[in-house]
Amino acid sequence: MSLLRQHLIDPEICIRCNTCEETCPVDAITHDDNNYVVDAAKCDYCMDCISPCPTGSIDNWRMVTAGYSIEAQFSWGELPAEIDHGDAASVDSQQQEANEEDASEILKVAHSGESGKVLPPASAERPYINIYNRDKPMTARVAGNFRLTDDNSESDIRHVILDFGDKTFPVLEGQSIGIIPPGEDEKGRPHLVRLYSVASPRDGERPGANNLALTVKRVVFQEDGETVRGIGSNYVCDLKKGDQVLVTGPFGATFLMPNTTSANLIMICTGTGSAPFRAMTEYRRRHMPDAGGKLLLYFGARTPGELPYFGPLNKLSDRFIDKQLVFSRLPDNPKEYVQNRMINQADKLAALLNSQDTYIYICGLKEMEKGVEEAFEKICADNNLSWTETKITMKSSGRYHVETY
Ligand SMILES: Cc1cc2nc3c(=O)[nH]c(=O)nc-3n(C[C@H](O)[C@H](O)[C@H](O)COP(=O)(O)OP(=O)(O)OC[C@H]3O[C@@H](n4cnc5c(N)ncnc54)[C@H](O)[C@@H]3O)c2cc1C
Numbered sequence: 001m002s003l004l005r006q007h008l009i010d011p012e013i014c015i016r017c018n019t020c021e022e023t024c025p026v027d028a029i030t031h032d033d034n035n036y037v038v039d040a041a042k043c044d045y046c047m048d049c050i051s052p053c054p055t056g057s058i059d060n061w062r063m064v065t066a067g068y069s070i071e072a073q074f075s076w077g078e079l080p081a082e083i084d085h086g087d088a089a090s091v092d093s094q095q096q097e098a099n100e101e102d103a104s105e106i107l108k109v110a111h112s113g114e115s116g117k118v119l120p121p122a123s124a125e126r127p128y129i130n131i132y133n134r135d136k137p138m139t140a141r142v143a144g145n146f147r148l149t150d151d152n153s154e155s156d157i158r159h160v161i162l163d164f165g166d167k168t169f170p171v172l173e174g175q176s177i178g179i180i181p182p183g184e185d186e187k188g189r190p191h192l193v194r195l196y197s198v199a200s201p202r203d204g205e206r207p208g209a210n211n212l213a214l215t216v217k218r219v220v221f222q223e224d225g226e227t228v229r230g231i232g233s234n235y236v237c238d239l240k241k242g243d244q245v246l247v248t249g250p251f252g253a254t255f256l257m258p259n260t261t262s263a264n265l266i267m268i269c270t271g272t273g274s275a276p277f278r279a280m281t282e283y284r285r286r287h288m289p290d291a292g293g294k295l296l297l298y299f300g301a302r303t304p305g306e307l308p309y310f311g312p313l314n315k316l317s318d319r320f321i322d323k324q325l326v327f328s329r330l331p332d333n334p335k336e337y338v339q340n341r342m343i344n345q346a347d348k349l350a351a352l353l354n355s356q357d358t359y360i361y362i363c364g365l366k367e368m369e370k371g372v373e374e375a376f377e378k379i380c381a382d383n384n385l386s387w388t389e390t391k392i393t394m395k396s397s398g399r400y401h402v403e404t405y
């Protein structure tokens, strides 16, 4: 019996961000209104799509005798179970010849615990996912849109509240929603859905209200002497109270908060990466104010004027949350980034890393991930810990989560 190692996307975890489709050099990844899928006939195992995927849902592999068709994958709500092929199976010889090195690398990674199914915290509430899609979106009404950053700062980050009226749109802290920008791209195709993290707790921006908040940064930059405005972010940032918006989701089944009062949450972010942490912190403040587990926030921005929620954050007591606000462009001060502050607080972090009750969440721009990883490596090395082992243990028990974009 000849076996093929098929590359698959976990539809339960995938947040439909389109990153993999943009990345794949051979157009092996495609999507419909339901799922993102990999075409087995095109995928050459180059692995380019693995690290950019913000959820790890792209990193799934099954040994199969005949590849699952893309039509079958479009219909899935979850990955099919592993099939036991017994000892008689051998990997398809053509594929093996062409990809022997990549394939053994895939296996090595899978067995090291670096790969495989990304897990939510064991005690997390079970989320609803993919209830609404482009074909069947939810219509929300804008209930508010406020600037969070200083008027004179370059960075326009906004707090946008969407109301669902009497319709059901259940979300958990850490999930994202999709916004469908109106109009079409230059090729006449409808714009892709843009994802935004929910910044309010599950019971609404206002407790008991059927609404949620987003933290959205207006993307504007110069390219070849021209000003380029991001389609989705400018659409959301320009919304007025009362406007109607088409929403998809909710998305994300792993970047969720534990439901135990003993859980320590280490939250590391820059800019709009603070959105899920506002949601998690607010949930703890409303519903678990006396939780014994620690909340520790490392939050980086250029200046206090560019740090979303600077005022409200400062009002939270130090007993409730340990806030480490770090600035890289303060006049007359050396540049400081979250990883620098983490290294300066190595003892505190090493003690938390030693606890089975500690959960790590990293959210924000992709560039921050490397510095944060290096900081953890150094902290562990200086404290007789192995970061590689600690991370594998944390990942395999749903305690290490990264969502960068
Ligand atoms: C899981 C997830 C959660 C997210 N959560 C949030 C959130 O909570 N808040 C939030 O604001 N965003 C969030 N994003 C990002 C968001 O989905 C959009 O990618 C972002 O708003 C930009 O979309 P746009 O349509 O405005 O830009 P686009 O029209 O897509 O175009 C922007 C283009 O320019 C590039 N670009 C973007 N910024 C720059 C820059 N400064 N300089 C040069 N090129 C640039 C992009 O790579 C892209 O090619 C999230 C993304 C993911 C995947």
Ligand code: SF4
Residues within 6 Å of the ligand: 009, 013, 014, 015, 016, 017, 018, 019, 020, 021, 036, 052, 053, 054, 055, 056, 057, 058
């Ligand atoms: S979450 Fe990963 S698999 Fe899903 S669309 Fe984004 S990059 Fe692709």
Ligand code: SF4
Residues within 6 Å of the ligand: 007, 023, 024, 025, 026, 027, 028, 029, 038, 042, 043, 044, 045, 046, 047, 048, 049, 050
């Ligand atoms: S492994 Fe390479 S070829 Fe296969 S889907 Fe990912 S990027 Fe495309």
